[in-house]
Amino acid sequence: MVINRKYTFLLFLALMLSSLSFAQEKKIVQFSGIIHAIGSELPVPFVTIRNGDRAEQVYVSNHEGFFSFVAHVGDTVRFSSIGYDPTSFVIPHTADDKYTAAILMKSLVKELPMVTPFPWASIEEFNIAFMALQVGDDAIATVRKNVSPEALAALARITPRSAEEIQNFNSVQRHIGLTNKAINQKYANPLLNPFAWGSLINDIVKGDFSRKKLKY
Incomplete structure (x- = not known):
């Protein structure tokens, strides 16, 4: 026990x-x-x-x-x-x-050393291609060629518009639209239409207005 x-x-x-x-x-x-x-x-x-x-x-x-x-x-x-x-x-x-x-x-990510790619297989081919370039000695002629209307037009076709250019273009379009709308509203009233006033004055000078009034 x-x-x-x-x-x-x-x-x-x-x-x-x-x-x-x-x-x-x-x-x-x-x-x-x-x-x-x-x-x-x-x-x-x-x-x-x-x-x-x-x-x-x-x-x-x-x-x-x-x-x-x-x-x-x-x-x-x-x-x-x-x-x-x-x-x-x-x-x-x-x-x-x-x-x-x-x-x-x-x-686990390993960073590789920086590599600069070239479209040539070797430096010798690059030297040959560089020596074959026809670069003019006249700097003024080169500048004129680069800023010619043809060169600028070709550059504009491949260069996308920046945000500032798009905003300016939209602002100009809105301004033109508002201006045209205001002009149309202004000339919708015959009293404010200078062309209607000119036609009325010509009719009065020629006597057409009085003759038309007498017919009635």
């Missing part, structure tokens, strides 16, 4: 210790942080964050690489994004109920 009580007490003590350890591991924290690319200060936006220990809970960082969500101490959080090597982070034990981390991700 004493042995059974001893084993019962040890079993109870083991259960208590395991429950305390389990409660400590399951501590809830507010897990926040910012994700940066290794070797630069640029944030990694819209990173997929997956909590594999909590039924695959998925979150996404904002456009500045910031994230914040509720997790548990000991959870393994995985970070993945297109063009970056996936990385994992285990939330450590903390005395506070908040934990902030700086997550670094390695970029």
Whole structure:
């Protein structure tokens, strides 16, 4: 009977210790942080964050690489994004109920050295083509050729209009339309039409107006 009580007490003590350890591991924290690319200060936006220990809970960082969500101490959080090597982070034990981390991700994009393309296969072919150019020595003649009406018309056909040119053109068209509308409204009244007055004066001078009036 004493042995059974001893084993019962040890079993109870083991259960208590395991429950305390389990409660400590399951501590809830507010897990926040910012994700940066290794070797630069640029944030990694819209990173997929997956909590594999909590039924695959998925979150996404904002456009500045910031994230914040509720997790548990000991959870393994995985970070993945297109063009970056996936990385994992285990939330450590903390005395506070908040934990902030700086997550670094390695970029898989390799920048190639700058290349200047040429339409010639080699520098020798470029030199031959350049020497074959017929460039005049007269700078004034070259300028006149470039600003000739034909050259400017050809350039205008292939050059798109800027926003300022389109706005000016629309303003001129609206002004012309309003002017024509005002003129038409003005001349719709015979008393304001100078042509009608001129015709009336000519009829009076010729006597046509009086003869027409006498017929009635």
